[in-house]
Amino acid sequence: MGRFQALSEELAELLDDAAPEFDRPGDVLRFYFSGLRDLREEIRGIHGRCDRQIEDLAASAPVEFPGVDADKLRRLARRRVALPDRHEWAVLVDEPDMPHIPYIVLRLLVLHADWREVATVIYKCYLCSELVLRHTVGRPDWDGTC
Incomplete structure (x- = not known):
């Protein structure tokens, strides 16, 4: 789990440092619209490391x-874009530490390709962290949904 959390934190720190x-x-x-232009290569690098x-x-x-x-994990790694569907999003925002953001707002936020890639990395890291957590603390099996 730590390896995926570290990637998410690295991405968050990169964005935080770039934010005016x-x-x-x-x-x-x-x-x-343009704040991530100078970070594209770094974001792609983080995405590549996440996929590896x-x-x-x-x-x-x-x-x-x-x-x-x-095989489902390998398919997830090959996906250029991985975002939650409406149902998955409802489950995510139902968690205590998550702000309640309507699904349509998520979809609008990720219209821009740079932000879609950021969201993809975060979502992939989340899925894999949850998978590892579920299997290390005896939670029910992950259904492998990617």
């Missing part, structure tokens, strides 16, 4: 996590 002070209303829009870690997890799954479908 948002003193004017236009600052938010400017950051949304998912591949590593898939390779070790038969031994470490019997019953987990390694």
Whole structure:
């Protein structure tokens, strides 16, 4: 789980460092539309590392996590975009530490390709962290939904 959490934290720190002070209303829009331009390569690098870690997890799954479908993990690693569907999103925002953001807002936020890639990395890390957590503390088997 730590390896995926570390990637999410690295991505969050990168975004936090790049975010301006948002003193004017236009600052938010400017950051949304062009704020990640200079970070694209770093974001792609984090995404690539995430996919490689998912591949590593898939390779070790038969031994470490019997019953987990390694092929589904490999498919997840190959997906350029991975975002929750409406049902998955409802479950996520139902968690205590999650702000209640309507699904349509999520879809609007990820219209821009840079932000869609950020959301994909976060979601992939979340899925894999949950998988590892469920199998290390005796939770019910993950159904492998990717």
